[in-house]
Amino acid sequence: xxxxxxxxxxxxxxxxxxxxxxxxxxxxxxxxxxxxxxxxxxxxxxxxxxxxxxxxxxxxxxxxxxxxxxxxxxxxxxxxxxxxxxxxxxxxxxxxxxxxxxxxxxxxxxxxxxxxxxxxxxxxxxxxxxxxxxxxxxxxxxxxx
Ligand code: CA
Ligand code: CA
Numbered sequence: 657x658x659x660x661x662x663x664x665x666x667x668x669x670x671x672x673x674x675x676x677x678x679x680x681x682x683x684x685x686x687x688x689x690x691x692x693x694x695x696x697x698x699x700x701x702x703x704x705x706x707x708x709x710x711x712x713x714x715x716x717x718x719x720x721x722x723x724x725x726x727x728x729x730x731x732x733x734x735x736x737x738x739x740x741x742x743x744x745x746x747x748x749x750x751x752x753x754x755x756x757x758x759x760x761x762x763x764x765x766x767x768x769x770x771x772x773x774x775x776x777x778x779x780x781x782x783x784x785x786x787x788x789x790x791x792x793x794x795x796x797x798x799x800x801x
Pocket of ligand 2: 679794
């Protein structure tokens, strides 16, 4: 399956809308990156994409990347160090469980939307949205090779 046909335009705009909604509750910035495959370790590749997308440049270091390698059937939720500094290693476990449940059934759109919503809720406790919040990172889905 090509990552271009992976989501329809409608599904993609639903995902972007889910990011916009989640970011109304938290100053954390959520992005989704989808690519076909990677020859790298998935987590290492996610960290590389994180910096390629300049996600480490948010003021509070609270960007979160949901990285998905379609053909590898692998995904990673990767937060910046502002998050890692104050939460435990298991912080993303519920988010990942929600996503994995849908992915297993082949429902990638729903998995991403619910994962984004869950990540937003988890972040809200530590990084509530302030009145002067800015959209520091694009809500659009980014795509790799
Ligand atoms: Ca923001
Ligand atoms: Ca954003």
